[in-house]
Amino acid sequence: MFKSLLIANRGEIAVRIIRTARRMGLKTIAVYSDADANAYHVAEADEAYRIGPAPAAESYLRVEAILDACARSGAEAVHPGYGFLSENASFAEACAKAGLVFVGPPADAIRAMGLKDAAKVLMEKAGVPVVPGYHGDNQDADFLSVQAEKIGYPVLIKAVAGGGGKGMRRVDEPADFAKELKSAQREAGSAFGDERVLVEKYVARPRHIEIQVFADSHGRAVSLHERDCSLQRRHQKVIEEAPAPGMPPEMRKTMGEAAVAAAKAIGYSGAGTVEFIADASEGLKADSFWFMEMNTRLQVEHPVTEAITGLDLVEWQLRVASGEHLPMTQSEVPLNxxxxxxxxxxxxxxxxxxxxxxxxxxxxxxxxxxxxxxxxxxxxxxxxxxxxxxxxxxxxxxxxxxxxxxxxxxxxxxxxxxxxxxxxxxxxxxxxxxxxxxxxxxxxxxxxxxxxxxxxxRCVGARVLALGVAGHLLQRKTDAEVAQQRRDEPHSPWAANDSWVLGGHRSEVLKFTVADEEVTLTVTPDGDGWRIAGACADGEEIVVSAVMDDDHALTATVDGVRLTASCVQKGTGFILLHEGAATEFEIVDPMDVDVASDADTGALKAPMPGKIIQVLAESGARVKKGAGLVVMEAMKMEQTLVAGVDSVVADVRVAVGDQVEAGAVLVSFEEKAE
Incomplete structure (x- = not known):
């Protein structure tokens, strides 16, 4: 076993690998970009080395920077995690050439499965069922459109390289094919440096079921059962589980055997995942699943497999990479x-x-x-x-x-x-x-x-509004008390800031922007609490009392119901945390009349920093609410920004390729269309 391990990744997977490696007695070495100088994975590692500026292309994707960090640190092995260079065959070869142990499969196996079209051809030869579609080299748009017609709509356009839903588009009608093809190619080129795509049949009730496989360098391979990854948004997994609900034992056996056959067909070693699409129209059946792709790395969702088997898959990776045999046979793999x-x-x-x-x-x-x-x-x-x-x-x-x-x-x-x-x-x-x-x-x-x-x-319930009001009033009172203490003046009712007036309490009007809506509430002190009007649609008042501790934890009684929440300051407002939901309260200054929304101010603004990929708007054009105006790429994803109201475009302020900051005006409007 090697004694030191460099993790060529960041975020939660780097932290997760570090913890297993440390338990096994290995020295752990992290790498970081300028944006990650103070990141969690850097703090967890024994040592950390800078590899470049914030953009991944200038840091985590630079093979020479990773190898230089290995040389400087004396690392004996490299774990690529997932994403970045994890499925880069050239990186695996470069590690071997530098005398480093690459914790992953051989470069040839990565290449064999790295391109979805070639992988499907290979799987067909190995007897693994594949989804009907076109997986060839011809990338002419008209030709691909014809192939889509032959396959039958709906179809799925998928990037040949990479994964994670990038470069993937579902197309339901022939009229949309050309537009979606361009979008998929553009996103694939940006994410993977390869615009090539394949086209395949879209299954009506698809279940995304994958098999975790493991192989050693001595010819043994096993299946560690299946995971269901069907719940996705933007074609990216968001919820995974193991085993798959409703999976018949015979299908588990058949699918597991197909996955192991796929691994053996390419001389695989280490952890890998063979992904299948299953037709759930009539329930899961052993003859209704097809190969989609193989990910030649550890998957994001590997913890569910660890939970049902009781195994540490990162430990298995490290042991297999050091030349050890798999620790168990297929019949010994648990499922609990x-x-x-x-x-x-x-x-x-x-x-x-x-x-x-x-x-x-x-x-x-x-x-x-x-x-x-x-x-x-x-x-x-x-x-x-x-x-x-x-x-x-x-x-x-x-x-x-x-x-x-x-x-x-x-x-x-x-x-x-x-x-x-x-x-x-x-x-x-x-x-x-x-x-x-x-x-x-x-x-x-x-x-x-x-x-x-x-x-x-985005409508906010009365209880949440009441909790927000209580949190705001208690925090305001605390701030006033702190300010009074700092002035070192005797306690005075004039500094209490609690709506007290000579002859009794008076009502106070509070204004918040909550969930993009302005809310006006009337608050009247009532004993140890308050009566709030304006929160209920039926006009009823809410009675609330509350206390807040030093950590801004709120314990409140709302109309006789005891509730807990937390208030976290954000800018001039705060975020109320209650039952897993985070509701932002922006405090409206009654002296500030400039509270208009983007739609009212006549401009489409960038919601966050990003790159302009496509401009759909034209000066002078009349657009309807919801019409696409600009396509922007941010955090590896494309997003179409739309008109908030019926409008007439006055000016387009950006062009393709522009880098914009959050809040930058992208499109201005003349007026709202009648």
């Missing part, structure tokens, strides 16, 4: 209980899961829940950067049954406190409690089909 994993992303589900950035103001998990594991890539106080994938971390629950695991995970998520960038935490908790999901009625269209229930409108 059920595990579910969710990916916590910095993104806004209410805005089509658009990525979010910023400082992690609060990141706290509930304690005393032994059957839940957290793999985090950031800590409270860390910055979620625009330069990398927006995943904050993963939460995994294990139980004797699927329902136990789901309930455990939902309870954990509802008690988590996450504030700073917008996140999908409340969305994940909603999925865990959705009746159809709990019943196992799932496929890759589940999120789109149930989106309205999983991402409810």
């Amino acid at each position: 209980g059920h595990a579910v994993e969710v990916r916590l992303y910095a993104e806004d589900p209410a805005k089509n899961f658009f990525p979010s950035t910023g400082r992690m103001l609060r990141l706290r998990a509930p304690s005393n829940m032994p059957h839940v594991r957290t793999d985090m890539g950031v800590r409270e106080g860390d910055e979620v950067s625009m330069f990398y994938d927006p995943m904050i971390g993963k939460i995994i629950a294990h139980g004797e049954t699927r329902l136990i695991a789901l309930r455990t995970l939902r309870g954990f998520l509802s008690r988590m406190e996450v504030a700073g960038p917008k996140t999908n935490l409340a969305f994940l908790a909603a999925v865990m409690g959705h009746d159809a999901f709990m019943a196992g009625d799932i496929d890759t269209g589940f999120i789109d089909r149930h989106l309205d229930a999983l991402v409810p409108g």
Whole structure:
């Protein structure tokens, strides 16, 4: 076994690898870009080496920078994690040439599976079923359109290289094919440096089921059972579980044997995942699944496999890379209980899961829940950067049954406190409690089909408004008391800031912007609490009393119901954390009359820093609300920015290739269309 390991990655996977390597007695070495100088994985490692500026192309994707860090640190082995250089055959070869152990498969195996079209041809020869489609070299748009017609709509356009949903588009009608093809090619070129695509049949009720395989350098390979990764948004996995709900034993055996055959066909070694698409129209059947691709690395969702098998897959990787045999045969692989994993992303589900950035103001998990594991890539106080994938971390629950695991995970998520960038935490908790999901009625269209229930409108309930008011008033009182103490003046009722007036209390009008809506509430002191008018649609008042501790934890009684929440300061406002949901309260200054929205100010602004990929708007054009105006790339994803109201375009302020900052005006409008 080698004695030192350099992790050529960042975020939660780097932290996860470091922890296993440290337990095995290895020296751990991290690498970091300028954006990650103070990152979690850097703090966890024994040593860390700078490899370049923030953009991944100038740091984590630079083979020479990684090799230089290996030379400077004296590393004996390199673990690539996933993403970045993990499936780069040239990097694997460069490591071997430098005398380093590459913790992954041979370069030839990476190449064999690195291009989806070639991999499908190879799998056909090995007797593994593949999805019907065109996997050839001809990339002419008209030719591909003809192939799509032959396959039959709907079809799926997929990048030949890479994964993660990038360069993937579903096309339902022939008229949309050319536009979606260009978009997929552009995104694939940006993400992988390769614009080539394939076209294949879109399965009506697809289940994304994958098999974890492991092979050693002595010819042995085993399946570690399946994972169901059907719940996806933007063709990217967001919830995974093992084993797959409703999986018949004979299908598990058949699929596992096909995956092992695929691994052996390319002389595989180490951890890999063979991904299949299954038709769930009539339930899972042993003859209704097809090969999609093989990922020649560890997967994001590997913890659910670890939970049901009791194995440490990173330890297996390190042992196999050092030349050891697999520690067990196929018949010895355990399968105990059920595990579910969710990916916590910095993104806004209410805005089509658009990525979010910023400082992690609060990141706290509930304690005393032994059957839940957290793999985090950031800590409270860390910055979620625009330069990398927006995943904050993963939460995994294990139980004797699927329902136990789901309930455990939902309870954990509802008690988590996450504030700073917008996140999908409340969305994940909603999925865990959705009746159809709990019943196992799932496929890759589940999120789109149930989106309205999983991402409810931005209207905020009366209880949340009452909690926000209580938090605001208590914090304001605390601030006033602190200011009074600093002035070192005797306590005076004139400094109390509690709406007290001679002859009794008076009402106070508070204005907040909550969920993009301005809310006006009238608050009247009532004993130890307040009466709030304006929060209920029926005109009823809410009675609330509350106390707040030094950590801004709020304990409140709202109309006789005892509730807990937390208030986290953000700018001039605050974020209320309650039952897993983060609600931002912007305090409206009554002296500030400039409170118009983007739509009212007559401009489309960049929601975050990014690159302009396509300009759809034209000066003088009349556009309807929801019409696409600009396509922007941020945090590795394309997002179409749309008109907020019916308008007439006055001026287009950007061009393709422009880098823009958050808040930059992209398109201005003359007027609202009548």
